[in-house]
Amino acid sequence: MKEKMLASVEAGGTKFVCAIGDEKKNIVKTIQFPTEDPESTIKNLLDFLHPYKNKLEAISVASFGPIDIKLDSDTYGYITSTPKRHWENIDLIGPLSDAFSCPIFFTTDVNASAYGEMQARDKDNLVYYTIGTGIGGGVIINRKLLSGIGHLELGHNYLAKHPEDVNFSGVCPYHGACLEGLASGPSIEKRLGTKGENVSSDHPIWDIQAYYIAQATIQATLSYRPEVIVLGGGVMGQEHMLMRIKKHFECLLNGYVQIPKIDEYLVTPYYDNNMSATYGNFSLAQSLISEQ
């Protein structure tokens, strides 16, 4: 009997993380390579997948964005208006479809992470945020990814300013002081002239960041009423952050709606090293097979 394999492609702005899994979602092979120019990066991806060509049952690609996920669009499968140099209007799925005959799922990186966390935690309604170089979110409602005429862009909502941060104009090239403009990794560097990893854990900047991230979790609470909100990404690697965010969250919500216990409600990822996206991809790939 033919071995059945699934492929996960996590196309990040910094690196691609790819994995081959068997039908039980055990990882049999992985690779990471930097996100360089589109041509050589996509060639690396095809080279990695090629040996599994006849075994792959489905591929799921989770990409940085914005991306075009509308199945009936002329630019379906493209990375569209990204600020990442050379990657604007790049067809990511086309070269895969040309090389592989199996079905291919295409979604945002945060959607795949949200899906993986949903599976791991067995929740029906979940929100996943990544807070790092950029900020984005994926939402699961009734065990399905939420989207409308395009994918969500939770990193670009506007927020109330922290009283000690009123003069900071933010770093988002589109919106200045939106969530990504105020709370992403680069916002710390812009304010302090050094990266977050070099800033001591008792610096007041962390409380300002936590205030903004807490507002994002308030938005998620009121806009989706999820069972759990998962906070991932580099900024959350600072272990004191989660506690700070919980404190601001409780002040800001002020008991207005019922939520689960805070320690079960605001959490960091189940999987280390963003394996949520890989396992999410495997599940999304598998869902394509069961649809057939």
Added chain:
Amino acid sequence: MKEKMLASVEAGGTKFVCAIGDEKKNIVKTIQFPTEDPESTIKNLLDFLHPYKNKLEAISVASFGPIDIKLDSDTYGYITSTPKRHWENIDLIGPLSDAFSCPIFFTTDVNASAYGEMQARDKDNLVYYTIGTGIGGGVIINRKLLSGIGHLELGHNYLAKHPEDVNFSGVCPYHGACLEGLASGPSIEKRLGTKGENVSSDHPIWDIQAYYIAQATIQATLSYRPEVIVLGGGVMGQEHMLMRIKKHFECLLNGYVQIPKIDEYLVTPYYDNNMSATYGNFSLAQSLISEQ
């Protein structure tokens, strides 16, 4: 053959608007009465419905809130933590279930309006806001009402302050300067000492209100990616408001994601006098019958 009838109950904080419709959703009888103490108000409701007792196939109740819509909850059908006096922890659906044997749907007032607007406009993904004494929103995704562990509370998200409004602390008893605290009707009265209907249309307050409402439509855009956002409620009765909101919306979005043409995207209700909620209720009631 027995006549088949549907009932719509719009339980507002100021008045109840009730209607009986035939199976083609033609309105055959309506009544309005003020929202007084729960006992006499619910008695008025039961008295209105009683003559149709043997004809009613389904009832849909759309209520001010917060309300408990969790079917497995001990307080399902209750108005819960409302700031409205005497209405906290009031069982609204229980007395109806006791008196009528037909199925009863229970949702928020804005959800029923969203549902009615969806039907009228034939859209799959739609957001409806009411901006009046309070602010709330209902969301339709794939022609279904969106909820998680409870109904949405879009009126209580935090916002960036308008530069000419930084010292205003807002009127929300829970959150101060949230959307409802900054842009509801009472926020105008708190700032100016008179109701909005007495304020001239060129007063700078309208542009401040529009800035906040535009931020709400940005949140809806990024959080749901709908096909259309409908803005109803008393504040939107000011005809110049929609134009102001569109102007701020376009500045704030800054082309980040694709939306339909702005004049088809940000709109006022299809129906006058909030008939969206009545027709939405009829459709929601009908959906209970087809489920059986």
